[in-house]
Amino acid sequence: MNAFHIRPAVGPDARVLADMLVEASNWNPVRSRTRVTVLEDASVRRYIAGWQRPSDFGCVAEDARGVAVGATWARLFPANEPGYGFVASGVPELTLGVYPPWRAQGVGRALLRELARQAAARGHARLSLSVERANFAQRLYVSEGFVTVASGDDADTMVRTVR
Template sequence: MLEDFLNEAIYVPEGFEGNVPRSIVFDDPKCRAAYEGFGSLPNDRAVVAEVEGSVVGACWVRTTDEYGHIDDKTPSFSISLYSPFRGFGLGTAMMRSMLDELRAAGYARASLSVQKENPALRLYERLGFRIIGDGFDDTEWLMVVGFA
């Protein structure tokens, strides 16, 4: 299931022609690190959004070397909703729930990466994340939220 949500999370800019191949979530080691063996690490955590008994979104964190990774003590976020369920506050609710859980568990901070053109950037800023520099490359931001 996380592979599906990771595929949904790939930001496709407006005007992009063509398709992003689904194989990217399997071929890119940083993508695979976001889901491969999920649940096997002590700090793997996830919440889901359900509508009428169906999972329509997921928010999960890990400390593996995925996009948004800072160090082995800082969980990095992955979040996605199926497109018909975006814009209704489900993503905000999932992220707030996860942030509360991480804070309660004693983590000092959490991180994520986001494409610079992705409108979700505003959501992350509203939740307290701040840009600390470029992410994996110059098309994305690396963001951090502290719990102190």
């Protein structure tokens, strides 16, 4: 098992977060798009556009040399422009990704736990997300306390309480 540590995400992490947004969007290799195409997609780009707003928060996992290996962050969306995992205007929606060589080593779970801690510290009661049911990540979310609150054709909206 390779060692990693987790620190709060900051403004200059925009590039890492963009990488992780691309990983999340491209979770299914059969439907993979180029980085440029993913980030040109307005429905995806809005998860990081203008990072870091005052209400944005997140964390980055780094290896022993301080190189980012994964990240998660949460953002509030307005009801008239909801994210895919929108449940209410005050509930932050998270995005999660880990660089492929670092997967299945506990990074994703550790990031989710730290994000929940951050959310509670900011006074949030819940976190939400959207996940396609074919993505094994849904099992990770269930094991971290997320429950399905709405379902589309292929994806579920999930929520967990954080305090």
